[in-house]
Amino acid sequence: MKKTLCSVVAALMLFVAIVPAQAAAMQEEEPSSTAIVFDVLFTRPLGIVATALGAAVFVIGLPFTIPTRSVGLAADKLIADPIRFTFKRPVGDLDDVNSGY
Numbered sequence: 001m002k003k004t005l006c007s008v009v010a011a012l013m014l015f016v017a018i019v020p021a022q023a024a025a026m027q028e029e030e031p032s033s034t035a036i037v038f039d040v041l042f043t044r045p046l047g048i049v050a051t052a053l054g055a056a057v058f059v060i061g062l063p064f065t066i067p068t069r070s071v072g073l074a075a076d077k078l079i080a081d082p083i084r085f086t087f088k089r090p091v092g093d094l095d096d097v098n099s100g101y
Contacts, residue, residue, distance in 0.1 A: 031092025
């Protein structure tokens with residue numbers, strides 16, 4: 001279990017290092033086929049994982065967010081942002097991953 005968790009964390013760290021480099025490399029209007037393949041095979045599945053993990057953290061954190069009236073903020077950051085990134089962003093478009101698709 002510990003080995004699996006370390007592998008997942010290492011993969012996510014690698015992903016975080018690769019995405020900005022990939023986004024900087026794509027400066028054209030229309031995404032290249034490489035960008036689309038990278039997005040479909042790596043970025044979207046990791047976005048689905050981020051959405052599931054965010055939902056789990058949101059549920060676990062509900063007892064702490066309800067008294068502070070920050071349920072909406074937590075839901076937006078932990079669930080809505082990953083959903084927008086994964087399902088509403090055009091395929092291959094990694095130029096501005098924080099633009100709030």
